[in-house]
Amino acid sequence: MEEETAKLPLPDTFLEFLQTNGIDPSIYPAIETTPRYIRLKPGSEAYIEDIEAEIKCKLQKVNWLPGFYSLPPHIQIANSKPYKEGKIYGIDAASGAAVLALDISVGDHVLDLCAAPGAKLCMISDLLGDSGSVTGVDIARHRLAACRTMLQKYASGDVCRLFIADGTTFSIMPVRDHSHSISCEYALEEKQDTFREWSSRRPWKERKRAARAREHAASIVVSETDHPELIFYGQASGVVGLSKTELYRIVSSSEVSSYGYDKVLVDAECTHDGSIRHIQKFEHWGWETLDDRVLNAERSDILTTLQLKLLTNGFRLLRVGGSLVYSTCSLTVSQNEDVVERFLKESSSAELREIVAAKDWPCKSGRIPKTLRFDPVTSQTSGLFVAKFTKLAV
Numbered sequence: 366m367e368e369e370t371a372k373l374p375l376p377d378t379f380l381e382f383l384q385t386n387g388i389d390p391s392i393y394p395a396i397e398t399t400p401r402y403i404r405l406k407p408g409s410e411a412y413i414e415d416i417e418a419e420i421k422c423k424l425q426k427v428n429w430l431p432g433f434y435s436l437p438p439h440i441q442i443a444n445s446k447p448y449k450e451g452k453i454y455g456i457d458a459a460s461g462a463a464v465l466a467l468d469i470s471v472g473d474h475v476l477d478l479c480a481a482p483g484a485k486l487c488m489i490s491d492l493l494g495d496s497g498s499v500t501g502v503d504i505a506r507h508r509l510a511a512c513r514t515m516l517q518k519y520a521s522g523d524v525c526r527l528f529i530a531d532g533t534t535f536s537i538m539p540v541r542d543h544s545h546s547i548s549c550e551y552a553l554e555e556k557q558d559t560f561r562e563w564s565s566r567r568p569w570k571e572r573k574r575a576a577r578a579r580e581h582a583a584s585i586v587v588s589e590t591d592h593p594e595l596i597f598y599g600q601a602s603g604v605v606g607l608s609k610t611e612l613y614r615i616v617s618s619s620e621v622s623s624y625g626y627d628k629v630l631v632d633a634e635c636t637h638d639g640s641i642r643h644i645q646k647f648e649h650w651g652w653e654t655l656d657d658r659v660l661n662a663e664r665s666d667i668l669t670t671l672q673l674k675l676l677t678n679g680f681r682l683l684r685v686g687g688s689l690v691y692s693t694c695s696l697t698v699s700q701n702e703d704v705v706e707r708f709l710k711e712s713s714s715a716e717l718r719e720i721v722a723a724k725d726w727p728c729k730s731g732r733i734p735k736t737l738r739f740d741p742v743t744s745q746t747s748g749l750f751v752a753k754f755t756k757l758a759v
């Protein structure tokens with residue numbers, strides 16, 4: 366281990382950080398051998414041989430994760446034809462596992478509270494097909510715009526809607542009743558105030574208003590007093606034909622218990638220290654920037670407070686009996702098990718659940734039983750922490 370650590374190009378401050386957090390530094394050199402992963406767009410199975418020919422390598426099926434294939438670490442897919450044509454997604458297998466942990470069923474209404482840039486949201490949407498709905502929320506406009514581009518590229522957006530919003534206060538319910546979108550009478554009554562089919566060419570007035578909002582928004586942060594800005598909705602997302610009053614309706618907690626989301630993913634903002642490819646980028650960015658983006662951030666309470674708030678609000682929007690998955694690509698205890706413990710202490714209706722599918726996954730248990738940790742050495746994936754909760758009736 367000492368030999369491996371000595372070979373790392375990691376600065377001492379980061380090594381100290383890893384030691385303090387009980388993180389094995391040998392996960393970083395493992396980048397040389399950790400495979401990359403792709404997920405096939407459903408319907409592209411027939412093109413496997415063409416895809417292999419285009420990216421010039423054999424795809425290895427990931428037996429524990431349907432639709433996923435591994436590639437040697439040096440293979441780049443971004444300029445390949447199948448990637449540009451939307452036949453394959455670049456997504457780590459651990460991220461795929463976090464989505465599978467949600468156990469999505471046909472017709473589910475799913476909330477993805479930190480959605481951008483959207484690899485998991487696309488997977489959720491593909492699992493739903495043309496049933497249910499996906500609501501993606503993110504506070505960063507440019508990142509959520511990239512998510513919209515991804516949905517359009519893969520033609521996966523039909524049941525999706527995307528809101529720029531603060532996930533700690535987001536309150537919009539899923540649209541369970543789509544009858545408004547087929548009722549002409551209703552559409553006529555609400556004509557002035559009703560969402561029509563989404564188009565990238567927004568009416569002039571709306572574009573002007575959005576541009577004004579952008580100017581006023583302090584950098585990327587959304588004003589808490591504004592309604593969340595809807596930047597995309599698909600034809601079957603339940604938004605078409607809905608009035609703005611209906612969309613932004615405030616609901617009581619008892620309504621949420623029955624009509625809230627069936628599944629919620631909180632893939633929370635974190636220090637990304639488990640993402641080996643992210644950490645590798647500091648070689649280009651300059652290791653000194655690691656201090657601000659990882660080390661100081663981890664030391665500050667702001668990040669863990671944000672994570673707890675995102676988890677708490679995501680859980681608030683869940684219906685009774687629904688499931689929530691909390692994940693981060695940090696491997697520190699403070700951003701994972703500690704957040705889970707604080708949340709369970711404060712939320713009497715929350716119960717930590719075993720992730721049943723995980724019996725076949727190459728990961729280990731977190732410090733709290735039923736939570737999971739993926740890392741490059743154990744799992745041959747990027748680092749990820751995953752915990753699953755259900756909402757009890759109290």
Ligand SMILES: C[S@@+](CC[C@H](N)C(=O)[O-])C[C@H]1O[C@@H](n2cnc3c(N)ncnc32)[C@H](O)[C@@H]1O
Nearest residue numbers: 479481482483484485503504505531532632634
């Ligand atoms: C780990 S990334 C999510 C990755 C995403 N789930 C995916 O699969 O592509 C965390 C995201 O949280 C967003 N974020 C940070 N603070 C937020 C907040 N208060 N509300 C909503 N999103 C937030 C960031 O902009 C970032 O896009």
